[in-house]
Amino acid sequence: MTSSLPAVPDAELLRLDHQVCFSLHAASRAFGGVYRDALKDLGLTYPQYLVMMVLWEHGSQPVKAIGEQLRLDSGTLSPLLKRLESAGLVRRERSAADERSVTVELTGAGAELKEKALPVPRRILAATGLEVEEILALQALLGRLTGALDQAR
């Protein structure tokens, strides 16, 4: 492990790192900005949109399952879901089978919102200026990266 790459001095690597971590940070925030604009009409934030997409695709689910798909813990999800609930988009119900578990389900308004969300992805795709193939390549690279980073902890 930690192939030490003796050719590259530490100081050089510090500068390279500056670029890389900054690039990713900046890209993530730039994406956030574009989503913010695109989602303003829907009244959703970007993380809220992620949660809604999980529900649109897979239907009612316990908080735990949503958290696993988005790699978010209850500390992030609980208040977020509470906001979605008070916006009238989801309902939360204690499971009868396991009283520890809370199932999140879409309300009528929540389900309807999917229609308004349909044009969002095309708008985002256009904003990236990338071809679909490049997007897929980026996605594959990021997936590999995330897996490696998660494993390294």
Add this chain to the structure above:
Amino acid sequence: MTSSLPAVPDAELLRLDHQVCFSLHAASRAFGGVYRDALKDLGLTYPQYLVMMVLWEHGSQPVKAIGEQLRLDSGTLSPLLKRLESAGLVRRERSAADERSVTVELTGAGAELKEKALPVPRRILAATGLEVEEILALQALLGRLTGALDQAR
């Protein structure tokens, strides 16, 4: 613009979008986690590390200049710099030439911290599991992406 890609239906695109935005979000957070571990010894958060790197590389600078390099505004930087100051790593001084401007400079402790930071990038690079060339390609792609996204707003 907005090549509409009539071959891909909206619903499909919504799922693709799910993947892409999630990938980037997840990668960004995974990076954050690895940095959190690597920076714990230094007592720095990831954004604080970005600011320190700017100062290590380019020396004393006004808040404005730091913000431009990191694409962060004063709402984010002011409290962050205040924390760095109370940690004894930087000093803030009103510029004599322009009283609106505040120059941020490293303290002795702040400058010394660079030595402790030197091994960090190698650790991060190792955690990514990527080759230097792949990193550079990713960086280029992300740079292009960020530029396009910023311009689309």
Add this chain to the structure above:
DNA sequence: CACCATTGAGTTGTGCACAACTTAATCGTG
């Protein structure tokens, strides 16, 4: 079956991101 470890959700506290705003200094134009 009794007890204790584990699990799922929620809470608390810290820090970042960003919009909207305030304040004070500076600049530019009439």
Add this chain to the structure above:
DNA sequence: CACGATTAAGTTGTGCACAACTCAATGGTG
């Protein structure tokens, strides 16, 4: 030179991320 526009920094308020914690329900083992 005076005054309105602009600029730099800071403040306020909202929301997300995450660590550390609480609490109640569940499950496994002696």
